[in-house]
Amino acid sequence: MKHFMALILMVGLAMPSNGxxxxxxxxxxxxxxxxxxxxxxxxxIAFREYNGQQLIYFTxxxxxRCRLKExxxxxxxETLDQTFNMPACIPDSPFxxxxxxxxxxxxxxxxxxxxxxxxxxxxxxxxxxxDMITFRPCEGVGDGxxxxxxx
Numbered sequence: 001m002k003h004f005m006a007l008i009l010m011v012g013l014a015m016p017s018n019g020x021x022x023x024x025x026x027x028x029x030x031x032x033x034x035x036x037x038x039x040x041x042x043x044x045i046a047f048r049e050y051n052g053q054q055l056i057y058f059t060x061x062x063x064x065r066c067r068l069k070e071x072x073x074x075x076x077x078e079t080l081d082q083t084f085n086m087p088a089c090i091p092d093s094p095f096x097x098x099x100x101x102x103x104x105x106x107x108x109x110x111x112x113x114x115x116x117x118x119x120x121x122x123x124x125x126x127x128x129x130x131d132m133i134t135f136r137p138c139e140g141v142g143d144g145x146x147x148x149x150x151x
Contacts, residue, residue, distance in 0.1 A: 027094045030124050033064040037122055037130060044120055046145040047137035049112055054137075056108040056118055057145060058084050059097060064122070066094040072121045075114065080121050080132060084108070117150055 037044070046057040061071055066089035072080040087098045087105050097106060108115075119134040138146030 026091045027066045027089065030067040030126055033067040034124060034128070037061065037064050041130070041133055042149050043147075044122075044133065045118055045135045045147045047115070047118075047135070047147050048143060048145045049137075050143045052112060054110040054112050054114055055103065055145075056110070056115060057106055058108075059106050061120070061122060062086060062097055062106060063095045065089055066091065067125050069123045069125050069127065072123065074119050075108075075110075076116050076118075078119045078132060078134065080119060 040060055044058070044061045046059070048055040048057065058071060061068075061084075065086040068086065071084040071086065073082050073084060074080050075082075087101060090096060090098065103109065108118075115137070117134050117136050119132050121132045122130040134150040135147040136150050138144075138148055
């Protein structure tokens with residue numbers, strides 16, 4: 001997460017003083033979101049065992065939702081046959097995750113231990129796709145959030 005925030009800061013400082021390159025909606029161009037997801041691809045997903053549930057957070061990916069068409073995923077396989085329902089984009093604050101929803105707006109909620117892996121792919125509004133990345137829960141982190149990329 002520290003690397004992700006540092007990237008946002010560096011990109012913001014490197015842009016012209018009038019702000020990020022934007023279209024008429026005020027949302028930065030898709031290239032910004034592609035760069036952000038690429039720089040943080042090992043942190044797209046986080047698993048957590050908490051309160052009798054397995055949670056799989058999409059929070060880092062959702063910061064790019066204003067330029068995403070969909071987030072594809074599959075549990076314990078690589079078929080990418082499901083899509084995560086993203087909260088609506090807020091053009092005036094395109095990187096913000098809405099705080100008025102529930103955990104289901106940012107995470108899958110499963111029975112404990114169901115997901116041994118999750119495979120994920122982002123599809124941008126221009127129909128370009130990221131590579132698929134497969135994650136597994138970290139071991140020994142208690143109820144902390146963590147995921148490891150499966151090589």
